[in-house]
Amino acid sequence: MNRNRQRLIEVLENAFSQSEKIPPEDMVFSYRGILYPSTLSSPETFEALKSFEARSDDVILAGYPKTGNNWLSEIVKELESADAKYTEEEMEERINAEKKLQTFPCLEFGDPGIYERMKKLPSRRIIVTHLPPHLLPPSILQNKAKILALVRNPKDTAVSYYHFYNNLPLVPSFPSWNEYFAAFMNGKLTWGSYFDHLVEWNKYINHESIMMISYEELKENQVLGMKKIADFFGFSLCEEDFHIIAKNTSFQAMKEKSKETHGKFGDILFRKGVVGNWRDLFSAAQNEEMDRKFEDSLGGTKLAAKIKYDVYCKA
Numbered sequence: 478m479n480r481n482r483q484r485l486i487e488v489l490e491n492a493f494s495q496s497e498k499i500p501p502e503d504m505v506f507s508y509r510g511i512l513y514p515s516t517l518s519s520p521e522t523f524e525a526l527k528s529f530e531a532r533s534d535d536v537i538l539a540g541y542p543k544t545g546n547n548w549l550s551e552i553v554k555e556l557e558s559a560d561a562k563y564t565e566e567e568m569e570e571r572i573n574a575e576k577k578l579q580t581f582p583c584l585e586f587g588d589p590g591i592y593e594r595m596k597k598l599p600s601r602r603i604i605v606t607h608l609p610p611h612l613l614p615p616s617i618l619q620n621k622a623k624i625l626a627l628v629r630n631p632k633d634t635a636v637s638y639y640h641f642y643n644n645l646p647l648v649p650s651f652p653s654w655n656e657y658f659a660a661f662m663n664g665k666l667t668w669g670s671y672f673d674h675l676v677e678w679n680k681y682i683n684h685e686s687i688m689m690i691s692y693e694e695l696k697e698n699q700v701l702g703m704k705k706i707a708d709f710f711g712f713s714l715c716e717e718d719f720h721i722i723a724k725n726t727s728f729q730a731m732k733e734k735s736k737e738t739h740g741k742f743g744d745i746l747f748r749k750g751v752v753g754n755w756r757d758l759f760s761a762a763q764n765e766e767m768d769r770k771f772e773d774s775l776g777g778t779k780l781a782a783k784i785k786y787d788v789y790c791k792a
């Protein structure tokens with residue numbers, strides 16, 4: 478079950494120590510008008526990304542930062558392992574292949590040679606990305622790799638990203654919530670505007686190889702959410718498996734073992750794990766500003782209904 482945690486910890490801690498030597502203005506770079514962290518990626522990696530060759534059995538997990546990507550990826554890894562029933566030897570082989578990557582399989586992280594090395598990973602590859610659909614390499618849709626797209630209500634996403642920005646040494650922190658809020662609304666954060674991401678995902682909401690899942694629906698009923706995911710990827714699990722996985726991937730369980738799974742990054746990542754934390758930081762004016770922006774960009778769309786904006790975001 479332990480899919481090479483050590484590598485994730487090493488990559489992150491290496492990035493943390495590199496970032497200590499970088500002035501804040503160089504912590505991010507811009508590629509095609511969008512910011513990314515320079516300790517994790519580069520414009521050359523983005524150029525090389527176009528050559529990524531997807532397989533039809535790849536599992537692609539896509540979500541804007543702070544929408545619950547680490548939770549979803551843990552859930553999907555557990556579902557996939559329970560379905561595949563790898564022997565210890567097979568698991569060992571997989572871990573060794575992943576070690577040779579020299580990073581973890583986040584699509585846009587690493588050096589430009591990563592896409593050659595990814596060819597050597599055994600199937601099924603589970604690949605995470607923060608990129609929206611129009612920026613994904615073309616082979617993903619062409620080769621019909623399945624994409625599970627994760628969304629979260631924008632108010633909690635904004636608050637989660639604020640704390641992350643101010644605690645993560647890889648990106649420059651903001652002097653105040655108000656300044657950060659303006660940057661979130663204008664897409665001046667790494668991976669760009671969350672509203673633009675949602676608008677792009679909404680265009681693909683009925684695509685046959687894409688399924689959308691929301692953070693909130695997993696919080697409402699994790700077992701039901703996991704059953705939908707298993708169905709989409711064709712994983713076959715018994716009822717008991719779902720309950721065991723829900724227990725292993727609860728916020729409390731993941732937070733408790735975070736030192737072992739995520740090293741120092743664990744303290745930054747596992748913050749509150751709740752729905753509605755935005756109420757602590759949003760002013761009445763910011764609340765209205767975001768309601769207007771959401772209505773203008775996504776009002777009446779299927780994705781707005783999926784996010785249940787009216788349930789989770791109205792004052």
Ligand code: A3P
Pocket residue numbers: 540541542543544545546547548633636637638640726727728729731746747748749750751754
């Ligand atoms: P908060 O900052 O609101 O607590 P990402 O993995 O995309 O960076 O998302 C991080 C968010 O997911 C954080 O939200 C974190 O607490 C939450 N999270 C992580 N693991 C979780 C879990 N098992 N259950 C619920 N939320 C979780």
